[in-house]
Amino acid sequence: MGPLIPQEIIGADWNLFIAFIIGIGFGFVLEQAGFSSSRKLAGMFYGYDTVVLKVFFTAAITAMLGLLFFSLFGWIDLNLVYVNPTFLGSAIVGGIIMGAGFIIGGFCPGTSVCAAAIGKIDAMVFIGGIFLGIFVFAEAFPLIKDFYMSGSFGGLKVPEVFGISSGVFAFLVIIAALIMFKLGELAEKKWPREEY
Amino acid sequence: MTVKNIVFIGMLFLGVVIAMVPENTTKPYKLTAEAMLVEVQGAAEMVSADDVAHWVISKDPSLQLIDVRTPDEFDKYHLEGAINIPLSVILRDEYRDYLDQGVKMNVLYSNGTLISHQAWMILRQLGFKNNYVLQGGLNYWFDTIMNPQEPSTLAANEEFAKYDFRKAASSALGGGGAVALTAPTQTQAEKPKVVRTKKKKAPQGGC
Numbered sequence: 001m002g003p004l005i006p007q008e009i010i011g012a013d014w015n016l017f018i019a020f021i022i023g024i025g026f027g028f029v030l031e032q033a034g035f036s037s038s039r040k041l042a043g044m045f046y047g048y049d050t051v052v053l054k055v056f057f058t059a060a061i062t063a064m065l066g067l068l069f070f071s072l073f074g075w076i077d078l079n080l081v082y083v084n085p086t087f088l089g090s091a092i093v094g095g096i097i098m099g100a101g102f103i104i105g106g107f108c109p110g111t112s113v114c115a116a117a118i119g120k121i122d123a124m125v126f127i128g129g130i131f132l133g134i135f136v137f138a139e140a141f142p143l144i145k146d147f148y149m150s151g152s153f154g155g156l157k158v159p160e161v162f163g164i165s166s167g168v169f170a171f172l173v174i175i176a177a178l179i180m181f182k183l184g185e186l187a188e189k190k191w192p193r194e195e196y
Numbered sequence: 197m198t199v200k201n202i203v204f205i206g207m208l209f210l211g212v213v214i215a216m217v218p219e220n221t222t223k224p225y226k227l228t229a230e231a232m233l234v235e236v237q238g239a240a241e242m243v244s245a246d247d248v249a250h251w252v253i254s255k256d257p258s259l260q261l262i263d264v265r266t267p268d269e270f271d272k273y274h275l276e277g278a279i280n281i282p283l284s285v286i287l288r289d290e291y292r293d294y295l296d297q298g299v300k301m302n303v304l305y306s307n308g309t310l311i312s313h314q315a316w317m318i319l320r321q322l323g324f325k326n327n328y329v330l331q332g333g334l335n336y337w338f339d340t341i342m343n344p345q346e347p348s349t350l351a352a353n354e355e356f357a358k359y360d361f362r363k364a365a366s367s368a369l370g371g372g373g374a375v376a377l378t379a380p381t382q383t384q385a386e387k388p389k390v391v392r393t394k395k396k397k398a399p400q401g402g403c
Contacts, residue, residue: 065207065211068214069210167215167216167217167219170211170214171211171212171214173211174207174208175211178204178208
């Protein structure tokens with residue numbers, strides 16, 4: 001049955017409309033989870049609030065289990081699902097830059113838009129910074145192009161690399177997530193903050 | 197027990213289940229029985245021997261003939277440019293690139309149409325496109341293209357046109373009983389009356 005658009009069950013024109021609906025839902029959930037507060041996001045790095053870890057890992061596990069069970073029931077063909085290609089070098093460097101920006105600015109791109117929508121000035125400044133970064137990246141692209149394209153592995157999946165089934169990998173991710181949730185709670189007890 | 201712990205245990209349970217069930221149980225067959233019935237009744241998968249002869253002679257690069265008979269039969273005789281993918285091994289990975297593609301037009305053939313249709317059904321159910329069946333198979337190919345019968349004098353003009361084409365195609369493809377039968381004095385094989393389809397020119401230049 002699924003995925004709906006590659007199987008031509010619904011037209012590709014629906015892509016943006018569906019993205020719009022999901023985007024509104026995503027923004028709403030981010031705001032509800034308190035992610036429009038940069039203190040909550042920074043709390044992840046200082047250990048006094050690990051909601052970010054819990055929310056995103058729960059989301060990942062839900063999506064992962066959902067896809068695997070849909071595949072099990074024959075509702076989706078996972079071979080047709082797009083896998084973002086891996087460029088190892090740029091992924092590592094990009095991750096470090098993203099993480100640094102995250103803790104300096106107190107937002108990630110999604111939450112900054114969310115916070116700007118409820119009128120936070122720092123989030124608006126952050127969005128300005130994003131566009132400045134995009135501009136610099138685009139202008140400097142010829143210089144970093146070789147590095148950007150280095151370490152290309154195509155649409156790689158972790159279970160394929162280690163030669164285990166995706167079900168077993170999913171189980172390991174869940175175990176790892178539950179351990180991290182527990183560690184997060186211990187950290188919250190160890191470095192508590194009264195007001196933030 | 198708190199809600200949080202219930203969620204944790206639920207996640208763990210689902211994780212154990214998904215780790216133990218076999219992978220890729222998604223049904224490989226893409227078409228429902230109803231959709232298949234419609235396709236089979238429409239007979240859109242059939243291509244006529246005349247069309248195929250035309251493409252072979254004009255060396256149409258988009259044509260890929262696929263012989264689904266056994267390798268022995270393939271070695272004895274096969275159509276020009278055909279590749280051999282026997283029905284018994286049609287699901288092997290090495291042939292997948294030939295069978296599941298969107299560029300060429302695959303024409304499957306066997307002696308009759310039984311085996312080629314069996315192969316086509318499997319490929320179609322897997323969701324592969326661009327696979328067709330040579331109408332009548334090799335037997336019909338020999339009867340019509342390689343040894344065309346002259347229509348009776350009362351036949352329609354189109355019959356004669358068809359006959360002329362088949363006669364020409366026959367000599368071009370190395371058959372040629374017909375040429376000798378109808379014109380015993382003529383030794384020179386007629387050139388096939390084939391209109392080469394002009395390929396569309398690729399767009400030139402950029403913006």
